[in-house]
Amino acid sequence: MQLHEYSFRMAQPVWETGTAHTMNRTVSFCTNIPLSDLPAGQQIRLAAAASCSFVLLVNGQFVAHGPARCAHGFFRVDEYDLTPYLTAQVNRVCLRTAGYNVNSFSYLNQPSFLCAEITAGEQVLAATGAGNARDFIAYGVGERIRRVQRYSFQRTMVESYDLRPGAFSYESDPHTAAVPVATETAEAGRFLYRDMPYSDNEILRPLRVIRTGHMRYSDKASYYDSREISAISDHFFGYRPEELDCASHIEVGRIDYDAGEETALPADVIPLPADGWADLDMGRNYTGVWALDIEAAGDGILYLTFDEVIHGTLNPFRMGTSNIIRIGVSAGRYRLTTAEPYVMRYLRLSAKGCAITVRDLRLYHIAFPATHITARFAGQDDAMHRIFDAAVETFRANTVDIYMDCPSRERAGWLCDSFFTSRVERVLTGRSDVERAFLQNFLLPEHFAFLPDGMLPMCYPSDHNDRTFIPNWAMWYGVEMGEYLTRTGDRAFTDSARERLYALLAYFAPFENEYGLLEGLKSWVFVEWSKSNELVQDVSFASNMLYARLLDTCGQLYGDSDLTGKAAKLRATILDMSMTESGFFCDNALRQDGKLVLSGERTESCQYYAFFCDIVTPESHPWLWETLLHDFGYDRATRGLYPEIYPANAFIGNYLRLDLLDRYGCREALYDNIKGYFTYMADKTGTLWENVGDYASCNHGFASHVLYWMDHLGLLTRDIPGKDTSAGGAV
Known part of the structure; x- marks a missing residue:
């Protein structure tokens, strides 16, 4: 795979001496840029990569949060135009850099470092590791308390501070009396261009x-004590309760x-x-x-x-x-x-x-830049307009450097979620820059620690020390890759994924039983957030439906007729074995006395998987389709219809439903369902949710997919046709 590699002119990766592996250590790297030293007419640029993250400050004022995340051993370089911010006689430029050194879904557990340089044309004005007057000076951020609890199971550490007179003076005062810390050359990896738009930070x-x-x-009898606090262990890193210098959850409690x-x-x-x-x-x-x-x-x-x-x-x-x-x-x-x-x-x-x-x-x-969005709402329905606005904000919040599930609890790059968000990026911008970087992250490492050979992480960049993975989500990676080629025509990129996708198919092969059905899948078998997730063993028919689509996609991507033929045979087997006399698909079969026996359990989402994965069509099964079309949906429970069929949730059953309404041209039903599912969300939070209720994330990236359907309904227009929304951002 051809990589867009970045080379720093002078900068070397550095970190505070002796703390590159320390949990939750923050160091601020600062330099002075005198106005008199700036060449006339030159753009002043800063380039920076880090593990894990930084905030860029100029003269004490926020400029950016970065950098873009990447795969193990690879680091994307953010570039910023500092020229508008350099207004003082002596300008203080600082990168306050957090090194977390814990496993999480939001940042990789890699040794801390910063590599940064400021340039004017060909001239280097400052660089980490320069070893001379142009070097950045490092200050330990003692204001941030280090031994604190994790923010969540999925993210790293909470922010707790003790501020005293002179706090953070080194970030705004060019003549600070603060005492710097010693630095040393740090471990990093290969640097890549960001190649994505930048948040405009309004x-x-x-x-x-x-x-x-x-x-x-x-005092209370007990305090908030979720797993990110109580379950710290040798494979889930953080500070144990007895190690905390500050326990803000107890203070607030x-x-x-x-x-x-x-x-x-x-x-x-x-x-x-x-x-x-x-x-x-x-x-x-x-x-x-x-x-x-x-x-x-x-x-x-x-x-x-x-x-x-x-x-x-x-x-x-x-x-x-x-x-x-x-x-x-x-x-x-x-x-x-x-x-x-x-x-x-x-x-x-x-x-x-x-x-x-x-x-x-x-x-x-912190969001995808509004200036790169060319789609606008063109309808007359106020409720639909509010849903449009909520969906755009949901997309923007979850599409910064990767596709995230939510920007709150996790900030994680989940597969399956990405399948839906990727369609939205294309609708709103006409491009797929974030998608390419997101998919590329899964291709860069030689292997994924803690996972079986061939398996992909359920979310990435992330660490999975507990060895958990979702086999279904790896299937969605292949399905999305097929759509990516259709969207972009980027054959060179999809060809670079061939080896990884065939390794995935090789992982699944031993799970194929005498019928060709996957049986006994390992780890977290995920169909959707509903009763469906309790009906995944021994044979999950929804999982096998998706497997058939993966096989067919890989066969079409790489001209492999054996795979497309295998997919066709699997579809026929699923139809033959899981369709019941009731006219609904059964979710799963159990192995009893050596034979597969249907459980008899049926869910709404399994029926949608059957159509989505082309097991059946409205023409082949008109009764089932008409029943789903007219008797199911957002108001089925209030009408008391088919109570024996377990209802779908937003993720992903309801989205598969709406996607099928779109696919089969049911425009009136699609319009009605969009309003029924999403109006109350838009009105309550101005964003779209993970579930049908507000008990979890109320800003979930996949939910922006409503914009894809709105586009097909003719509700969107492009105000700047053909506008180039290529990465450029602050530069």
């Missing part, structure tokens, strides 16, 4: 303060909030009395990096807790997360920019121990 602010109140404190009073106050300046709190409304779900100015009257703690919804009161633990940013303060003024993006519609500010005033609270919107 500034968003809360609309208003909606409720204020007071709080007391009391000790707070007793009163009911408060409704208000409608401006949110530009928020004075909090000692032990007072205020709830703020962003107006809709947004994703971004927080920045705020803080004035503390004494010693105390400011807590930022947040969530996408409010159920009576704000619950930062609703999704299995610690949605908490904890900021300890003493008397003085401070400015803080968070290290990572978060998601919220509602934010609670709580001042413990002293009066605290928060000014200029702002969220830098």
Whole structure:
């Protein structure tokens, strides 16, 4: 596979001496750029790669969050135009870099490093590892407390800080008296161009303060103690409860909030009395990096807790997360920019121990750039317009450097989700830049640690030390690769995936039973978030339906008639063995006394898999299709129809349903189902959800797929036909 490799001119990867493998260590790399040193008319560019992430600050102000994520041993290089930000006589440029060194779904567990340089044309103005006056100077970020709990099972560590006078001075003061730390050359890998658009980081602010109140404190019999806190082990890394220097989940758990009073106050300046709190409304779900100015009257703690919804009161633990940013303060003024993006519609500010005033609270919107989206809503239906807006925001929040499932709990690059999001990128932009990078990440490593030979990770870039994988999601990778070729014509890229896809087929071959059906699949067999996931052994017919589509896709991709013939035979076997006298497909068969026996269980989602994977068509099975078309859908439960058929959930049953309505030209039903499934989501959070209820993620990337159907319904137009949306972003 031809790689678009990046070469730094002078920079070397470096890190603080002795801490490249330390959990949750943050180091800020800073340099001065005098205005007088800048060549006239030259663009000043910064290029940077890192493990794991950085925030770029110029003169103390946020510029960007990066870099784009990549595969094990490979690192994408972000490039930024610094020219507009270099306005002071001496400009302070800093990359505050977080090295987590824990396994997660959001960042790879690789040794910490930063490799960065600033250039003007051919001239290098500053570079890490330069070893001279042009080097970046490193400062240990002692303000960030290192021994804290994980944010979630899927992500790394929460952010907790102790700020004292002079905090972060080294990031804004060119003449700082802060003492630097020693650095050493660090382990890195191969560098690649980003080759994707950059977030444009527009500034968003809360609309208003909606409720204020007071709080007391009391010990509780128990505190939030989900698996990311209680299950730290030799294969799930983090700090154990007894090792924590700060346990913000317990600190927040000790707070007793009163009911408060409704208000409608401006949110530009928020004075909090000692032990007072205020709830703020962003107006809709947004994703971004927080920045705020803080004035503390004494010693105390400011807590930022947040969530996408409010159920009576704000619950930062609703999704299995610690949605908490904890900021300890003493008397003085401070400015803080968070290290990572978060998601919220509602934010609670709580001042413990002293009066605290928060000014200029702002969220830098981390999202796919609106300037690269060329599709616009062209309909007249207000509800559909709101759904369109919610879907666009959902896409943008989940498509930054990879396709993510959600930008909150996980920030993970899940297969299957990506199949749906990839279609949306093409609809909105006319390109597939993020998809190519996403798919490429799965092709770069020679192998995946902890997984069987041939198997693909269920999400990536990520580490799976517990050896969990989803065999179905690996199938979706192949199915998406087939659509990618259709979308882009990029034959060279799909050819580069051949070896990996054939290795995947080789993994599945030993699971084929005497009928050619996959039986006894290992690890987490996933059909959808419903009863379907309980009906996956010994033979899951939905899984085999998808396997048939994978075989057919690979056969068509690579001109392999043996695979297409095998797929046709498997489809016939599935139809023969799983169709019941009721006219519905049975979900699974059990091995009893050496024979396969149907379980008798039937789910709505299995019927959709059958049509989606071409086991049947409306022409071959008109009764089943007409029944699904007219008697199933968002209102089936209220009509009391077919209660013996377990209902589908949003992911992915309802999406397969709508995709089939689209495929078979059922335009009126598709239009009605879109409004029925999504209007209440758009109205509540301004984003689209993981499930039909708001008990999990309320901003899930695959849900933006509604835009694909809207396009087919003629509800979208392109305002700039043929606009080039190639990667360029800040450069």
